[in-house]
Amino acid sequence: MKTKTLAPPADRRGRAALRAVHWLPALVWSGTAPGLSGCTPVEDNLTGFSGAPTAATMTTTESSSSSATTPGAAEDSGSATGTAPTGASTEPTTSGADTLDTGSAEPSTGDPACAQGTVVCEGETAKVCDGLGGFASEEACPTACAPGFGCSECSPGASQCDGQVAKQCKGDGSGYEETVCDEVQDVSCDPDLGTCVGPCAPGNLGTSYIGCEYYPVVTANQVDQAFTFAVVVSNVSDEDADITITRGGASVLDIVVTKKSVEVIPLPWVTELKVGFVSQRVADGAYRLRSTRPVTVYQYSPLEYTKDGEFSYSNDASLLMPTNVWGKDTFVVGRNSLDSLGGMYAVIARADDTTVEVTPSATGQFIQPGSEIAEDGTGVVVLNEGDVLQVLSKAAGGMPDISDITGTRVVSDKPVQIIGGHMCTYVPYDVLACDHLEESNLPLQNLDKVYLVSTPLVKALDQAPEPKARIVRMVATADATTLTYDPPQPGAPAALAKAGDNAEFSTSADFKITASAKIVVSEYFLGQEAGGDAGDPSMTIAVPIEQYRDNYSFHAPVNYESNFVNVLAPTAAKISLDGQPVGGYASIGATGYSVARVQLANNVDGDHFITGDQPFGVQVYGYGQYTSYWYPAGLDLKLIPQ
Numbered sequence: 001m002k003t004k005t006l007a008p009p010a011d012r013r014g015r016a017a018l019r020a021v022h023w024l025p026a027l028v029w030s031g032t033a034p035g036l037s038g039c040t041p042v043e044d045n046l047t048g049f050s051g052a053p054t055a056a057t058m059t060t061t062e063s064s065s066s067s068a069t070t071p072g073a074a075e076d077s078g079s080a081t082g083t084a085p086t087g088a089s090t091e092p093t094t095s096g097a098d099t100l101d102t103g104s105a106e107p108s109t110g111d112p113a114c115a116q117g118t119v120v121c122e123g124e125t126a127k128v129c130d131g132l133g134g135f136a137s138e139e140a141c142p143t144a145c146a147p148g149f150g151c152s153e154c155s156p157g158a159s160q161c162d163g164q165v166a167k168q169c170k171g172d173g174s175g176y177e178e179t180v181c182d183e184v185q186d187v188s189c190d191p192d193l194g195t196c197v198g199p200c201a202p203g204n205l206g207t208s209y210i211g212c213e214y215y216p217v218v219t220a221n222q223v224d225q226a227f228t229f230a231v232v233v234s235n236v237s238d239e240d241a242d243i244t245i246t247r248g249g250a251s252v253l254d255i256v257v258t259k260k261s262v263e264v265i266p267l268p269w270v271t272e273l274k275v276g277f278v279s280q281r282v283a284d285g286a287y288r289l290r291s292t293r294p295v296t297v298y299q300y301s302p303l304e305y306t307k308d309g310e311f312s313y314s315n316d317a318s319l320l321m322p323t324n325v326w327g328k329d330t331f332v333v334g335r336n337s338l339d340s341l342g343g344m345y346a347v348i349a350r351a352d353d354t355t356v357e358v359t360p361s362a363t364g365q366f367i368q369p370g371s372e373i374a375e376d377g378t379g380v381v382v383l384n385e386g387d388v389l390q391v392l393s394k395a396a397g398g399m400p401d402i403s404d405i406t407g408t409r410v411v412s413d414k415p416v417q418i419i420g421g422h423m424c425t426y427v428p429y430d431v432l433a434c435d436h437l438e439e440s441n442l443p444l445q446n447l448d449k450v451y452l453v454s455t456p457l458v459k460a461l462d463q464a465p466e467p468k469a470r471i472v473r474m475v476a477t478a479d480a481t482t483l484t485y486d487p488p489q490p491g492a493p494a495a496l497a498k499a500g501d502n503a504e505f506s507t508s509a510d511f512k513i514t515a516s517a518k519i520v521v522s523e524y525f526l527g528q529e530a531g532g533d534a535g536d537p538s539m540t541i542a543v544p545i546e547q548y549r550d551n552y553s554f555h556a557p558v559n560y561e562s563n564f565v566n567v568l569a570p571t572a573a574k575i576s577l578d579g580q581p582v583g584g585y586a587s588i589g590a591t592g593y594s595v596a597r598v599q600l601a602n603n604v605d606g607d608h609f610i611t612g613d614q615p616f617g618v619q620v621y622g623y624g625q626y627t628s629y630w631y632p633a634g635l636d637l638k639l640i641p642q
Contacts, residue, residue: 120147126145146172154169165178202324205294207639208325208637211294211321211322211323212291212324213323214288216267218274220274220392221436225271229268234296235259235260241294247288277368285387301318305627311624313434316436319634330416332364332441334420335404335437338401341422342392342422344390344393344422345405345420347390354383355381355412355413363406366395391405399430409499422437428530439539440541442520446640450515451513454510460532470524472504475520483519484514485513485514486590489509489511496519525621534624535628540619546640547637550614554633555606563620569617571587573616574613617632618634
């Protein structure tokens with residue numbers, strides 16, 4: 001076993017400081033000998049000076065040796081220059097100015113003494129500063145010393161391999177953080193570096209929608225089980241990817257997705273999650289998908305909108321997020337209950353003993369109870385790797401129903417994935433027909449205050465595409481959140497009073513939303529009877545402008561009647577889709593951004609590539625009869641401060 005240990009920090013004591021220093025009226029010191037011996041003050045050439053010194057009239061320097069002249073003294077335009085003669089008096093003469101009281105200390109080097117009680121390390125010796133330039137105590141550490149903490153279990157930053165486990169010492173030296181170098185993902189532990197290596201090693205993945213480990217999950221959906229739940233894996237790398245899918249301890253599938261290609265992979269429905277009408281924890285309810293090369297993954301619930309002459313009527317799809325960007329704090333977004341059909345959110349764990357606490361919003365307090373989730377929407381649940389907690393709302397009355405899981409806050413002690421949506425609902429509540437909703441919800445750490453949203457196109461059979469209104473919803477993550485719009489939107493909400501509150505409006509406009517605090521923004525297709533003679537409700541999450549990228553690889557299923565992208569880009573940007581320039585932009589207010597709505601060709605595999613010379617956003621959507629899907633093409637998942 002080889003260990004890589006960081007060098008101990010330099011001694012932070014500094015030399016002893018002057019015990020008492022009075023201000024000097026523009027003196028430059030020069031001379032030889034330690035301390036103040038051989039130093040003669042040179043008086044400022046300004047006359048009539050009085051008062052405290054300024055940066056222009058006071059300079060102190062340190063000689064690099066006992067015989068050197070003070071560096072830079074001749075360059076100080078505010079002072080006389082010169083060198084004290086040998087044997088000059090060691091008592092400084094200041095012509096009536098205040099004098100320097102040296103006491104018995106050495107001259108200051110400009111380095112302050114470390115604060116009293118500060119722990120510094122010299123090798124593996126911990127020393128406690130006395131605040132005067134010395135040490136009050138010291139201790140020889142049997143193992144290691146952590147600066148600021150003292151004797152420790154290991155040296156902060158030290159790393160080593162323990163078989164296929166990479167161990168890195170914590171910053172306080174209290175122990176090691178362990179990372180399993182997963183051989184299934186072609187990742188190994190390099191004994192010389194003490195870290196995981198390989199294309200799918202955590203240090204090589206970055207923070208985006210492209211990754212190597214995902215957890216597809218079935219969510220509540222009224223669709224007939226004759227239709228197919230499926231994941232689509234798009235291999236964005238230049239090498240073949242070996243895909244391994246498991247559920248719990250059982251192997252489900254192994255398949256190779258060749259470089260720059262896509263594979264549609266059907267998976268069995270998980271019945272307990274698909275048809276459940278109560279909140280419940282399902283052990284090993286999620287699939288685990290691992291790859292040897294970075295890929296993107298989408299799930300379709302179900303894949304087809306028509307099969308054997310029958311319509312599915314209840315479809316949607318989600319862009320899945322890789323496990324390396326999961327979060328611990330998420331505000332859920334879904335939809336109101338519809339009679340006995342509930343809104344839902346699913347929480348998926350990637351590690352054993354993950355504690356999840358849920359706190360409902362004002363509208364999220366009407367829940368079908370079960371598995372430690374109370375009727376009022378509160379609860380604490382412990383999940384193991386691959387477990388799924390699915391929470392469903394119940395009817396509470398009103399039109400639309402006042403019961404809505406949106407705004408519920410999910411906090412966990414380990415990263416989780418959250419998918420929000422609905423079993424099957426109308427959008428709006430009084431327009432046919434019912435359709436399934438689902439989409440990955442972004443953690444609080446990835447949300448922001450500024451978003452662009454744009455109206456979609458819809459295409460009826462044998463008709464040209466035309467715009468269709470949709471509903472835009474905003475969810476607050478902080479109290480007293482204000483909202484503004486560019487261009488202004490009549491009837492749009494101006495504020496959200498409490499964290500977890502949401503408000504929405506129907507619109508066919510393109511605009512920018514700016515909030516005073518982080519918000520969630522979701523959008524919903526209207527039912528087919530609202531116009532367009534195609535589609536039905538589906539749901540997407542708007543992407544913060546800060547998370548835009550300059551390239552995307554995405555998938556659009558070829559078995560839908562029509563597929564589109566909305567490209568949201570800086571007005572001067574040059575964007576290419578599948579090698580062809582994107583045109584037909586319409587400006588969005590005074591934002592400096594424009595939107596292009598482009599119908600996609602149903603190419604052989606449904607994979608598309610879009611690139612630009614500036615970061616931009618992309619939403620992907622498509623229609624069949626009485627069904628549709630909608631999701632972001634991708635995004636970065638940078639940490640954005642509050």
